[in-house]
Amino acid sequence: MxxxxxxxxxxxxxxxxxxxxxxxxxxxxxxxxxxxxxxxxxxxxxxxxxxxxxxxxxxxxxxxxxxxxxxxxxxxxxxxxxxxxxxxxxxxxxxxxxSSNRSQMKDQEVDVPLKNKSPELKNPFVIPGIRNVKIESQLNPNYSFDNFLEGESNRLARSAGYAVANKPGGTSFNPLLIFGGVGLGKTHLAHAIGVEIKEKYPEKTVLYISAEKFTQQYIESVKKNNRNDFIHFYQIMDVLIVDDIQLLSGKAGTQDVFFHIFNHLHQNGKQVILTSDKAPVDMIDIEQRLLSRFKWGLSAELNHPDYDTRVAIIKNKLYRDGVEMPEDIVEFLANNIKTNIRELEGAIISLIAHSSFNKREITIDLAKKIVDNYVKYTKREVSIDYIQKIVSDYFQMDVDTLQSKTRKRHIVQARQLAMFFAKKFTKASLASIGSQIGQRDHATVLHACKTVDNLSSTDKQFKKYVDDLNKKLTL
The missing domain is CATH 3.30.300.180 (DnaA, N-terminal domain)
Structure with a gap:
């Protein structure tokens, strides 16, 4: 034959x-x-x-x-x-x-690697001199889906994350990019996905890494001349979770190596999960070929939690800590700390600590004192809805007019000012700002911000608009 x-x-x-x-x-x-x-x-x-x-x-x-x-x-x-x-x-x-040995293939005995004696993989997480071939996931088991509460602000991202956890590499959400401002739960959700995968598929190799740590390891691999080992280590992952991917900005070498790792994983049906404080369209100094791959799967935004979600987060935190708190104090906290989940949980911890250490009952007065002290050191973020209302009132029009398609000069300028202040005072992406101010795209928001900057320096009346609104929004 x-x-x-x-x-x-x-x-x-x-x-x-x-x-x-x-x-x-x-x-x-x-x-x-x-x-x-x-x-x-x-x-x-x-x-x-x-x-x-x-x-x-x-x-x-x-x-x-x-x-x-x-x-x-x-x-x-x-x-x-x-x-x-x-x-x-x-x-x-x-x-x-x-093959380099094409002319030397003679029928003779040669040294064949014995079973389990293949070259050992260099693990960048292992301290030199300490023998450890097991790849630890670097996941925090305290971050789970059970304590990541669902609300309007995170429903898409949480649902997509859960779908990925049930079928890693087998959904159209690959890569899954979770983006949003500071303290909104990106890292928590990324860990929760990894923890769930490890529970359902213990045989899978899952790794969580921050983009900063990834960059440090890459630099170290170049210094030690083992770049290929570094690449291969990441290419054997079944699930790779990279936190704060925007930190690769401006790092050409690290972006290049991540590009090759990403391609290998994606082509082999492995799951990639990324987090970022920006949408792909707003990332600066990231190579276009990499940005295009970030958009292959799903980009899901985490927004600021609404009132009901904030109440649920407070109650869940109190339940986990075994602490009871009057309903009016829970409502007070939810009404006054709107910026992000991290600050909300921080205020709860401070309140419990003050009550415990000083042997004082948790009262509304104590809550007010804690919130005043806590918020004093954080920049309070106004909402895009609030900005639109302030701008509309200032120009004596309603919000619907501000958001309308009309090209009348004074309405266009009011709309551009709303976009300008939304970018200045919120952590929302350009795409999110445009969507909330009359269903515009990110390019319109970018143009509006440039127009406001230009007019402020050339038109005295327009500069007065900017100064007046700035004062109203920072009161």
Whole structure:
């Protein structure tokens, strides 16, 4: 029976599988495809140049023995690298590279790696000198879906996160990008997804990492000349969670390495979860090829919690801490701390601490004192609805007129001022501001902000509008 590329490679794989660890086999040999057999030359397709380099560096002797057994002393191996097309080429880029040992494949005994003796993977989370091959998830088990309360402000992000946790890599939410202002629960939700995945799929390799830590590890890998080990470590993840991805801004080398890691994971059906304080469209100094990939899945925004959600958060926090608090005090806290969840929980902790240490009952007066002291040190954020109302009242029009499609000059200017102050006083994304002020897009908001800046410096009357509104909004 004549040999085919598939049968030759299948026989090689059987031999290889018996001589290396299961993890190494799955990572490095399962993705390879046999392409063609020409005389004694077998062509195999690998997914990247890095893949080819790793095989040549670590497994060339094993490949040599396997091929020689199948094709004899004159056996040759050719790699076909099929690169992903980045900028719209119709055909993927391919490159043929002969194995470095193609002329040395003689029928002789060679050293074959024993089972479980494949090259050890360098784990950037392990302190040098301490032997630890287990990859810890770096997840915080205290952050779960159970204590991430659902409300209007987070329903989409929470639902998408739960869908991903049930079927990592198997939904259209890949990557899942969770974005929003400080203290709104991005990190909590990212951990909750990871914790849920580990509970449902304990065999999956899940890793949480901050973008800052990722950058530090990359710099260290370059210094130590083991960049390839760093890349491969992240490429074996089943689920990769990167917090504060906007911190890669301006870091070209780190962005490049993350681009390759992202591509590998996505192409192999692995799940990527990202968090950011900005929507992709508002990120600055992030490469376009990376931004385009951030938009492949779902971008879900976390907004400021509404009153009902704030009440639920307070009650949940009190329940978990075993503390009782009168309903009127709960309502007072929910009404007066609107900026973010972190500040809300911080105020509750301060209130409980003052009551406990000073042996004082939790009263409305104590709550007022704590809130006054607490909020004094934080910049209070006004809502976009409030800004629209102040601007509309100032120009003696209603909010519907402000949001309308009319191009009348005084209404357009009022609308632009509302957008300008929404950007100045809130942490909302440009897209979110535009959506709330008459269903405009982010480009309209950006144009409005530039127009207000220009008119303020050239038109005295317009500058007075800006100064007057600024005072009203900062009272």
């Amino acid at each position: 004549s040999k085919t590329a598939e049968t030759v490679w299948s026989n090689c794989l059987s031999f290889i599988e018996d001589n290396i660890s299961t993890q190494a086999y799955k990572t490095w040999f399962e993705p390879i495809k046999a392409v063609k057999l020409n005389d004694n030359a077998l062509s195999i397709q690998v997914p990247s140049k890095f893949f080819y380099e790793w095989l040549e560096e670590h497994y060339v002797k094993l490949l040599k023995v396997a091929l020689t057994k199948e094709l004899g002393a004159k056996a040759k191996l050719v790699y076909i690298i099929k690169m992903e097309n980045t900028y719209g080429n119709k055909q993927p880029f391919t490159e043929k590279i002969p």
